[in-house]
Structures are given as structure tokens and as C-alpha cells.
Amino acid sequence: MKHILSALVQNKPGVLAHVAGMFAARAFNIDSLVVGRTEDPELSRMTIVVLGDDRVVEQVRKQLAKIVTVVKVQDFANQDVVQRDMMLISVACTPEKRPEMLALIEMFHGKVVDIGPKFVMVEVCGPESKVEAFIDACRPYGIKTLARTGSIAMPRYNKADEK
Amino acid sequence: MAPDATYASAPAKNGAQITVDTLIEQGVDTVFGYPGGVVLPLFDKLYDAPLNFIIPRHEQGGAHMADAYARATGKVGVVIATSGPGACNLTTGIATAMMDSVPMVAITGQVRTDLIGNDAFQEADTTGITRPITKHNVIVKDVNDLARTIREAFHIASTGRPGPVLVDIPVDVFVAQCQPESIASQIDLPGYKVRVHGHSRQIQLAAQAINKSQRPVLYVGGGVIIANAAQELRQFAKKANLPVTMTFMGLGSYDQTEPGSLDMLGMHGSAYANFAVQESDCLISIGARFDDRVTGKVKTFAANAKIIHIDIDPASISKNIHVDIPVVGDAKLILQELSAEVEYQPRKEWFDKIENWKKKYPMGFDNNSEIIKPQYVIKMISDMTKGNAIICTGVGQHQMWTAQFYKFTKPRTFISSGGLGTMGFGLPSAIGAQVAMPSETVIDIDGDSSFSMTLQELATAVQYNLPVKVCILNNGHMGMVRQWQELFYGKRYSKSSLISPNFANVAKAFGAAGYLVEKKSDVKPTLEKMLAEKGPCVVDFHVEAEENVWPMVPAGKSLHEMSGLDILESMA
Numbered sequence: 188m189k190h191i192l193s194a195l196v197q198n199k200p201g202v203l204a205h206v207a208g209m210f211a212a213r214a215f216n217i218d219s220l221v222v223g224r225t226e227d228p229e230l231s232r233m234t235i236v237v238l239g240d241d242r243v244v245e246q247v248r249k250q251l252a253k254i255v256t257v258v259k260v261q262d263f264a265n266q267d268v269v270q271r272d273m274m275l276i277s278v279a280c281t282p283e284k285r286p287e288m289l290a291l292i293e294m295f296h297g298k299v300v301d302i303g304p305k306f307v308m309v310e311v312c313g314p315e316s317k318v319e320a321f322i323d324a325c326r327p328y329g330i331k332t333l334a335r336t337g338s339i340a341m342p343r344y345n346k347a348d349e350k
Numbered sequence: 351m352a353p354d355a356t357y358a359s360a361p362a363k364n365g366a367q368i369t370v371d372t373l374i375e376q377g378v379d380t381v382f383g384y385p386g387g388v389v390l391p392l393f394d395k396l397y398d399a400p401l402n403f404i405i406p407r408h409e410q411g412g413a414h415m416a417d418a419y420a421r422a423t424g425k426v427g428v429v430i431a432t433s434g435p436g437a438c439n440l441t442t443g444i445a446t447a448m449m450d451s452v453p454m455v456a457i458t459g460q461v462r463t464d465l466i467g468n469d470a471f472q473e474a475d476t477t478g479i480t481r482p483i484t485k486h487n488v489i490v491k492d493v494n495d496l497a498r499t500i501r502e503a504f505h506i507a508s509t510g511r512p513g514p515v516l517v518d519i520p521v522d523v524f525v526a527q528c529q530p531e532s533i534a535s536q537i538d539l540p541g542y543k544v545r546v547h548g549h550s551r552q553i554q555l556a557a558q559a560i561n562k563s564q565r566p567v568l569y570v571g572g573g574v575i576i577a578n579a580a581q582e583l584r585q586f587a588k589k590a591n592l593p594v595t596m597t598f599m600g601l602g603s604y605d606q607t608e609p610g611s612l613d614m615l616g617m618h619g620s621a622y623a624n625f626a627v628q629e630s631d632c633l634i635s636i637g638a639r640f641d642d643r644v645t646g647k648v649k650t651f652a653a654n655a656k657i658i659h660i661d662i663d664p665a666s667i668s669k670n671i672h673v674d675i676p677v678v679g680d681a682k683l684i685l686q687e688l689s690a691e692v693e694y695q696p697r698k699e700w701f702d703k704i705e706n707w708k709k710k711y712p713m714g715f716d717n718n719s720e721i722i723k724p725q726y727v728i729k730m731i732s733d734m735t736k737g738n739a740i741i742c743t744g745v746g747q748h749q750m751w752t753a754q755f756y757k758f759t760k761p762r763t764f765i766s767s768g769g770l771g772t773m774g775f776g777l778p779s780a781i782g783a784q785v786a787m788p789s790e791t792v793i794d795i796d797g798d799s800s801f802s803m804t805l806q807e808l809a810t811a812v813q814y815n816l817p818v819k820v821c822i823l824n825n826g827h828m829g830m831v832r833q834w835q836e837l838f839y840g841k842r843y844s845k846s847s848l849i850s851p852n853f854a855n856v857a858k859a860f861g862a863a864g865y866l867v868e869k870k871s872d873v874k875p876t877l878e879k880m881l882a883e884k885g886p887c888v889v890d891f892h893v894e895a896e897e898n899v900w901p902m903v904p905a906g907k908s909l910h911e912m913s914g915l916d917i918l919e920s921m922a
Contacts, residue, residue, distance in 0.1 A: 200489075201481070201488070249664050249667075252665075253664075254541070255541055
């Protein structure tokens with residue numbers, strides 16, 4: 188099962204190496220790992236998608252929390268979260284195919300970000316499943332290049348949290 | 351120390367002086383270390399620093415010495431090495447300290463910051479190499495961060511579940527000047543929190559489970575020694591009337607001459623401890639981590655027991671074994687609170703059963719041959735010192751026999767590499783312990799192969815006139831390797847025998863006393879002479895070559911499926 192872990196880490200050199208090294212040394216599987224700055228210049232957020240059963244992911248969470256430069260770790264399992272992946276995908280597309288391609292892009296709320304005589308580059312953002320579906324839809328045309336960010340996530344508003 | 355007006359006018363210091371001053375401020379009085387190119391500015395400031403400085407013959411030895419110094423005292427051990435090879439040589443010692451949760455600060459020199467990454471002379475990526483074997487490590491690139499970073503290193507090393515912290519300092523940072531206290535120098539670790547107080551609801555649940563249990567066993571690890579909780583453990587065990595078994599790392603936490611002691615459990619533990627754990631209905635683990643050498647086959651380990659796990663490291667809870675009642679916090683505080691909640695239960699049936707196992711399968715060995723049995727030497731050392739010595743070991747058969755046949759009565763008297771199993775740990779650790787405890791008898795019970803890995807440290811013992819005693823149980827083999835080859839590889843003794851020099855002569859060449867013992871009748875008189883020696887002394891005991899450690903839980907078997915029970919039974 189996939190779990191999304193969100194770790195607030197100190198913005199210091201070596202933190203990513205420490206986190207990545209811990210995953211490798213303890214044989215945990217990372218599906219994706221995204222790091223970016225937060226509103227606080229001292230802190231970055233890592234969003235890590237981990238494969239494993241609840242027991243394994245609980246160990247991952249504890250081992251992450253144990254790293255001195257990791258400030259806070261949350262497991263978003265069993266929480267209603269907004270999850271987003273972003274993708275840039277370059278698909279083979281001759282001028283004749285453009286109308287068809289544009290309709291497909293429209294369907295996925297994608298954006299054309301570059302275009303050439305033989306290809307179109309598209310930006311797609313959304314939950315992982317949507318991104319995956321768009322990739323499948325593009326396969327018949329021929330995918331030239333593909334780059335994805337991995338997931339970021341944030342819990343949705345929950346009334347119970349206000350109490 | 352808060353920055354204040356006096357410091358603002360204080361003269362600037364360089365990084366090397368700040369390093370020395372911060373060590374002293376942290377209460378350090380003894381440092382182990384070896385000089386080298388990039389640490390020369392630091393060693394220049396150490397020249398007239400009020401520190402007891404011990405130079406080993408190899409950085410690995412220095413790391414083991416600092417480690418043992420910490421284990422013997424509970425203080426943070428400090429080791430210094432140069433960049434590149436110096437730092438690399440520390441790694442075995444750092445990993446050893448990490449696995450056994452020993453508070454240690456390693457300070458390494460690094461090449462100039464502008465050369466880092468250029469494959470400079472004696473450059474190694476020290477923080478990269480040591481990241482997985484330290485509790486924390488950091489490279490200091492600005493002299494203004496130096497004092498704070500060293501303070502943080504001591505704080506992290508010594509609190510929570512202790513461990514080694516490495517601070518890597520480039521040579522230009524040692525040389526750079528700054529106003530030491532004019533900058534923010536307070537510890538700033540937002541990601542480092544230690545929970546010391548156990549959750550009171552969890553403590554109540556644990557107490558209820560203990561009070562209800564018919565067949566409880568206390569399973570105690572090194573955490574109790576680290577927490578200085580031996581006294582609290584004793585009170586708790588007495589009040590609730592619980593039998594106590596210890597892990598290898600826990601030896602010394604509970605007096606083994608007490609009737610309630612079941613001695614060590616696990617792969618080479620006592621039969622009575624292993625049977626008791628397997629039949630218990632409530633297993634109370636304190637400061638232990640359910641290591642594979644303790645549990646045997648995980649699925650069948652204490653299968654009918656409610657498991658209570660008290661540990662300061664939340665990541666230890668339910669890592670290997672599902673825990674029913676976890677209590678995260680400091681063992682000393684939790685034991686005090688738990689003691690108040692538990693009631694005395696007689697549990698006569700249970701103690702009778704344990705007594706029967708003790709009678710049926712005592713820890714013994716066949717002492718009828720004329721050849722010296724290694725266990726005999728250890729038993730003799732135990733009888734002669736009556737638990738009033740610090741015992742260090744290497745790794746292998748002699749180490750297991752020491753755990754089985756030496757009766758430990760006090761914490762911090764058994765210093766051995768449990769988790770990592772580092773051969774060569776014996777002599778340097780004995781030196782470190784002797785430096786820490788100059789008036790104690792320190793004995794390294796060693797193997798011929800383990801001793802050969804670090805025997806150059808005899809020169810260190812002689813240089814500082816440290817009266818360590820080394821008892822080599824010389825069987826001409828890597829004994830434990832040989833035992834496994836005998837039992838599991840059809841006696842194909844592949845590359846497991848060594849031809850060694852006469853270790854008594856080796857000792858004499860180093861300037862230590864040396865004795866060779868080949869006759870059983872010479873064991874006791876030679877041990878007497880050894881204990882009377884004023885300086886370092888090595889005794890080379892030529893012992894039975896093909897003796898095995900019994901009982902033994904073979905890999906993959908359940909804890910109660912021990913081999914060698916028939917041998918123990920015949921000793922009863």
C-alpha cells in the first residue's frame with residue numbers, strides 16, 4: 188500500500204543525503220520524493236510516497252523522525268488529502284493530428300507549453316491517477332520525452348481539527 | 351553560556367582554541383586521539399591544554415578507547431583524528447559505539463573548505479562515510495558555528511538513546527578567528543526531541559498486566575545501564591517478585607549472584623532463561639531491542655506472553671516484535687513510577703519451575719581433562735575477582751563464555767562489542783576503561799585472533815603505564831567460526847586457524863609482563879601473579895582447541911530449541 192509522508196526538515200546541507208541514505212540502509216522503498224522550500228526559509232518540506240504495509244511505514248515514520256535535522260513527520264494515510272503530481276510530456280504530433288490532440292489535452296485540463304512541427308509539449312497537473320491516465324492516452328501517438336515531479340500533498344480542511 | 355558584555359571585549363580566538371575550550375566547558379578531562387596534517391592547528395592548542403591526552407597506535411584503537419571510557423563512566427568519550435585515513439580508521443570504532451548506543455564525540459580534521467570535493471591530499475567525504483554509523487554528524491564550514499556545533503554534538507551524543515556524533519572541521523576553520531561568544535552559540539536543534547517521562551496511562555496498563563501475570567519475566571538490556579537504573583531495577587524486581595534475565599548488553603544491570611537472576615538469554619543464553627521466556631505470560635522488556643540473537647525465530651518468541659516494552663527510542667518499539675504495551679521514556683523514571691504501582695505476588699509454581707530448569711540444565715562444562723578449558727579460566731577469574739573488576743572482551747567464543755561464566759554484579763563492569771561484534775575491541779577497550787578507572791582492576795578476556803587484530807595497543811598501555819591485564823584464551827582458531835564450520839559446514843575448517851607468536855614474548859617485547867600457561871595447575875597461580883602485577887600484563891593460556899559454546903540456538907530455530915542441552919544435563 189502507498190503512504191504519503193510529509194516531513195518538515197531543516198534547510199541544511201546533507202539532509203537529503205541523510206534521508207535518502209536511511210531509506211537505502213533500511214531497505215525501505217521510495218515511490219517518489221519531492222523536496223521544496225516552505226514559507227520559512229529555515230525549513231523545507233519533503234513529500235515522500237512510500238510502499239509498504241502499515242508496520243513498515245510506521246518504522247519509516249519513526250526512523251525519519253529520529254534524524255536530527257528532520258523536525259516533524261506526518262503520515263497522511265487515512266486522511267483526506269489533496270495530492271498533486273506535475274508532468275511535462277512531449278508527444279509526437281503532426282499538424283494533422285493537432286485538433287485531436289488538443290481535444291485530449293482539454294479533456295485532462297492540460298496545457299500546451301511548447302509546440303513544434305512534429306511534437307507538442309504538454310503540462311499536466313493533478314492526482315497521480317490522472318497523470319497516469321494521460322500518459323496512457325498519449326501512448327498511441329508516441330511519447331518522446333516525459334518528466335514528472337512526484338507527489339506533493341496537503342490535508343483538506345477538517346471540521347474536527349477546529350475543536 | 352549566554353553572550354554577555356565580558357565576552358564582547360574578549361580577544362578573538364581561533365577555531366582550534368574554541369574547540370579545546372568547548373571540550374573543557376563540556377566537562378571533558380580525557381581525550382584519545384592521533385595527530386595528522388590538517389589537525390595540526392588543533393594539536394598546537396592541545397599542547398598546553400589541561401587535558402589528559404592518550405595517543406593510541408591506530409585511530410581505531412583510539413575510538414574503542416573513547417567508547418570504553420564512556421561505557422565505564424557514563425560520560426561522553428572523545429576521540430580526535432585527522433582527515434582521510436585518520437577519519438576512515440575511526441569508522442569501525444564509531445560503528446561499534448553506534449550499535450551499542452555509546453555516547454561519543456569524534457572530532458575529525460578536514461581539508462581546506464576551498465579544496466573539498468577536489469580529491470585533495472588526505473581528503474575523504476567523512477560526513478558521507480559516517481552518516482549511517484553516527485547518531486548525527488556535521489561539517490562545520492564557518493568558525494562562528496563551531497562552539498554551538500560542538501555543544502550540540504555533546505547534547506545529542508549523551509541524551510535520549512545515546513550514540514556517536516561526528517564533527518568534521520576543515521583546517522581553515524581551525525585557523526579562522528572569531529569572537530567565540532559574540533554570536534548565537536546556544537544549542538538550536540528544532541528536530542531533536544527526547545521523551546523522558548513515560549505516559550502514565552501506559553505505565554498503569556503495564557503495572558496491571560504485571561500484577562495479573564502468573565509467569566512474568568523481566569528481560570533487561572543495556573538501556574538500564576545507560577539510564578543508570580540498576581538500583582531502580584533491583585527495587586522493582588524485588589517489589590513485584592520477578593525473575594530477571596539480561597541481554598548480553600544488559601549484563602551487570604542485575605546482580606547475577608541473586609537467586610532471581612536467570613543470567614543471559616538468547617542464542618548462547620542459559621537454558622533456564624530461554625525456557626522461562628518461552629513459557630512466560632508477561633514479558634517485560636526494559637532498554638532492550640529484541641535483537642535477532644535474543645529472539646531466535648521471531649514467530650515463536652514468547653508466543654503466549656503479553657509484551658511490555660520500555661524504551662527511550664520510539665523506533666525500537668514494534669520494530670522486530672509486536673509490542674502490546676509500549677512505554678516510551680527514560681528507564682530510571684519509568685521504573686520508579688512502575689515500582690509504585692506493582693504488587694508483590696508469590697508465584698510459587700513459576701519460581702519452582704524455574705528452579706527445576708536451573709537444576710536440570712545448569713551452566714557447566716566438562717572440567718575433567720588435563721587440557722585447560724577456556725571456561726575454567728573465566729570461572730577462575732570470576733571467583734578471584736568476585737565481580738570487582740571491569741571485564742572487557744574481543745568477539746567470539748571467549749566473549750560468549752565470559753558472558754556465561756563470569757558472574758557480573760554491578761553495572762558498567764562488562765565492556766564488550768555486542769551489536770557490531772567487533773573483533774579487536776578487547777585490548778583498546780580495556781585501555782580506555784583503565785584510563786577512566788585508574789584504581790580498578792581491568793581485565794581483557796580475549797581470543798588469540800581478536801587480540802591479534804589490535805595488539806599494537808600494548809605499546810599504549812606501556813607508554814601510559816596502564817595496568818591492564820590481558821588473558822588470551824588461545825585455541826589457535828577463530829573459535830566461533832570454527833564452531834559454526836564444525837556444526838554447519840561438515841567440519842570443513844576453511845581458513846579459520848591462525849599460527850600466532852608466543853604472546854608472552856610479544857608482551858615482553860612491548861615492555862609489558864608476559865606469561866605462558868599450558869598446564870591446568872598453573873592457571874590459578876599465574877592469575878594470582880597477573881593480578882599482583884603493577885603494570886600491563888599478558889597471559890597466553892593455551893586452551894582446548896575444539897571446545898564449543900553451549901547451549902546454542904541454531905539460526906532460524908525457536909529460542910527453546912537449543913542444541914547442547916544433553917551436555918548441560920550431564921553436568922547437573
